[in-house]
Amino acid sequence: xxxLVESGGGLVQPGGSLKLSCAASGFTSSPVDMSWFRQAPGxxxxxxxxxxxxxxxxxxxxxxxxxxxxxxxxNLAELQMTxxxxxxxxxxxxxxxxxxxxxxxxxxxxxxxxxxxGQGTLVTVSS
Numbered sequence: 001x002x003x004l005v006e007s008g009g010g011l012v013q014p015g016g017s018l019k020l021s022c023a024a025s026g027f028t029s030s031p032v033d034m035s036w037f038r039q040a041p042g043x044x045x046x047x048x049x050x051x052x053x054x055x056x057x058x059x060x061x062x063x064x065x066x067x068x069x070x071x072x073x074x075n076l077a078e079l080q081m082t083x084x085x086x087x088x089x090x091x092x093x094x095x096x097x098x099x100x101x102x103x104x105x106x107x108x109x110x111x112x113x114x115x116x117x118g119q120g121t122l123v124t125v126s127s
């Protein structure tokens with residue numbers, strides 16, 4: 001079973017920094033796109049940043065360009081957030097979308113197209 005576990009959220013003052021991590025497990029390999037979404041109180045979940053499986057395509061929401069950096073290496077996706085603002089307060093979710101490969105007994109390999117979400121981590125920006 002594929003699992004994404006986020007960590008790194010917390011309370012930070014405006015202008016501060018935080019790094020969120022997303023550890024992926026439960027599969028053999030996965031050429032998937034990794035993304036971070038966030039959901040503020042009373043608002044819909046929105047895309048913050050996404051990185052293609054080969055790392056060649058990276059996009060950011062306009063509101064975080066120049067302040068947030070997404071990375072993904074060896075099943076660990078991270079979101080480095082700097083110059084945080086009160087408007088960045090939200091629950092942040094990690095998302096993996098693509099083909100996952102699973103090793104089977106006897107050497108067989110099966111694959112499955114999945115979209116997986118983490119449980120979310122709360123980021124609060126306040127003085």
